[in-house]
Amino acid sequence: MEPIRVGLLGLGVVGGGTFKVLARNAEEIARRAGRHIVATKVSARDVAKAKSRVGEAAEVVADPFQIVRDPEIDIVVELIGGDTLARELVLEAIAHGKHVVTANKALLAKHGNEIFARASEQGVMVAFEAAVAGGIPIIKAIREGLSANQIEWVAGIINGTTNFILTEMRARGLPFSEVLAEAQRLGYAEADPTFDIEGVDAAHKLTLLSSIAFGVPIRFDKAHIEGISQLAQEDIRYAEELGYRIKLLGITKARPEGIELRVHPTLIAAQRVMANVEGAMNAVMVKGDAVGATLYYGQGAGEEPTASAVVADLVDVTRLHTADPEHRVPHLAFQPDAITDRPMLSIEDITTSYYLRLAATDQPGVLADITRILADASISIVSMIQKPREDATQADIIFLTHEALERNVNAAIARIEALPTVVSTVTRLRIENLA
Ligand SMILES: NC(=O)c1ccc[n+]([C@@H]2O[C@H](COP(=O)([O-])OP(=O)(O)OC[C@H]3O[C@@H](n4cnc5c(N)ncnc54)[C@H](O)[C@@H]3O)[C@@H](O)[C@H]2O)c1
Numbered sequence: 001m002e003p004i005r006v007g008l009l010g011l012g013v014v015g016g017g018t019f020k021v022l023a024r025n026a027e028e029i030a031r032r033a034g035r036h037i038v039a040t041k042v043s044a045r046d047v048a049k050a051k052s053r054v055g056e057a058a059e060v061v062a063d064p065f066q067i068v069r070d071p072e073i074d075i076v077v078e079l080i081g082g083d084t085l086a087r088e089l090v091l092e093a094i095a096h097g098k099h100v101v102t103a104n105k106a107l108l109a110k111h112g113n114e115i116f117a118r119a120s121e122q123g124v125m126v127a128f129e130a131a132v133a134g135g136i137p138i139i140k141a142i143r144e145g146l147s148a149n150q151i152e153w154v155a156g157i158i159n160g161t162t163n164f165i166l167t168e169m170r171a172r173g174l175p176f177s178e179v180l181a182e183a184q185r186l187g188y189a190e191a192d193p194t195f196d197i198e199g200v201d202a203a204h205k206l207t208l209l210s211s212i213a214f215g216v217p218i219r220f221d222k223a224h225i226e227g228i229s230q231l232a233q234e235d236i237r238y239a240e241e242l243g244y245r246i247k248l249l250g251i252t253k254a255r256p257e258g259i260e261l262r263v264h265p266t267l268i269a270a271q272r273v274m275a276n277v278e279g280a281m282n283a284v285m286v287k288g289d290a291v292g293a294t295l296y297y298g299q300g301a302g303e304e305p306t307a308s309a310v311v312a313d314l315v316d317v318t319r320l321h322t323a324d325p326e327h328r329v330p331h332l333a334f335q336p337d338a339i340t341d342r343p344m345l346s347i348e349d350i351t352t353s354y355y356l357r358l359a360a361t362d363q364p365g366v367l368a369d370i371t372r373i374l375a376d377a378s379i380s381i382v383s384m385i386q387k388p389r390e391d392a393t394q395a396d397i398i399f400l401t402h403e404a405l406e407r408n409v410n411a412a413i414a415r416i417e418a419l420p421t422v423v424s425t426v427t428r429l430r431i432e433n434l435a
């Protein structure tokens with residue numbers, strides 16, 4: 001039988017890995033897919049360099065539009081990144097009746113509603129397993145494996161770069177910039193690493209997870225996003241002393257009032273599995289009403305782990321030709337006409353526990369003032385530590401709270417910061433028990 005012909009757009013970290021895995025595992029992949037899957041055409045900015053990598057196995061072209069319009073190409077794999085050229089190429093491929101596989105979460109978080117609508121009209125698939133948590137088959141798990149459930153929440157470490165940075169900062173006390181450079185060298189970071197550091201990449205992925213978990217449109221604009229650039233070494237240290245680790249967590253929750261969608265540094269009790277997901281590893285927990293809590297762990301970034309998901313999508317798409325052409329899993333798990341919009345909640349509407357750190361002058365009455373403000377705002381304290389600062393007239397004070405409404409916490413923080421005895425802003429980190 002004729003092979004399935006794949007056009008690869010981009011031959012960088014993921015494109016190169018995809019080419020390698022397709023070639024190395026060609027026979028095993030064909031046994032699963034029912035046809036051989038061959039990258040016959042590659043588009044790269046540096047044609048000579050790409051030729052030296054792919055040899056005679058594929059034709060290399062400079063113009064990616066030549067691939068998306070090529071009648072010989074069955075599936076287009078978009079691994080260029082960004083949301084401008086990539087959007088044009090993906091829409092053009094769909095318009096030409098081609099299935100698309102992409103690892104591009106930035107593109108789908110921003111233009112996914114449009115892209116999936118066009119794909120449905122054209123009767124083609126846009127597969128994106130590699131876009132969320134790289135090699136971990138989390139899209140497939142939620143969309144297919146958990147389809148019996150009402151999903152209650154999804155929470156995960158879904159950015160390898162920031163998890164690598166947090167791990168190295170905590171375990172080896174290395175400075176932020178040095179660890180970031182290492183993550184870039186290893187191929188984990190985005191072309192613009194501020195996407196990683198500021199939580200944007202995690203929010204892109206979380207938005208896609210939220211949509212397939214709850215059957216809502218992709219609403220990246222509603223995500224609350226905090227990254228790790230403002231996180232201080234001392235908070236990592238104090239958290240550890242209190243029995244917690246800090247992770248950049250993406251959390252999306254379905255509540256009767258609406259959907260929570262938030263990415264922020266989060267304290268997690270040190271003995272929990274999620275707190276021990278280290279280095280560039282990713283982990284996602286999904287809580288379903290029938291199945292309970294489930295956990296998915298693996299490499300969320302890097303050349304071959306990401307290629308693993310790209311190639312699995314290629315196998316899925318190929319099976320449309322070989323198994324049952326009518327059998328389609330809906331892009332966003334729910335039937336297109338069953339996707340219902342729901343209110344998206346503001347961060348002020350969440351209820352969770354908090355870590356609050358501030359510096360105050362060490363004098364009688366300071367603690368009483370602060371605890372009165374917390375009590376007035378219905379915020380109850382679990383524990384407190386006080387540490388002398390370099391300036392011995394001042395102390396760092398850290399509170400852990402019971403669950404409280406974020407709106408109340410904001411109001412209390414404003415009042416605390418206004419106290420003349422409080423000499424710093426209040427650092428607020430959220431705590432999740434993931435139970
Ligand atoms: N690196 C990872 O671990 C990882 C994991 C999951 C998803 N992703 C996503 O995969 C995509 C690719 O990421 P990457 O890390 O491989 O990036 P990369 O920068 O290594 O590769 C991108 C490639 O696209 C090429 N390119 C750019 N413009 C082009 C054009 N006009 N025509 C042809 N080629 C062009 C570049 O030359 C480069 O080789 C991004 O969307 C990224 O977010 C990356």
Ligand SMILES: N[C@@H](CCO)C(=O)O
Pocket residue numbers: 131133134158159160161162188189190196201300301302
């Ligand atoms: N920059 C991303 C790549 C995987 O999507 C990360 O660090 O997780």
Ligand code: NA
Pocket residue numbers: 129130131132133134135136137138139309
């Ligand atoms: Na994945």
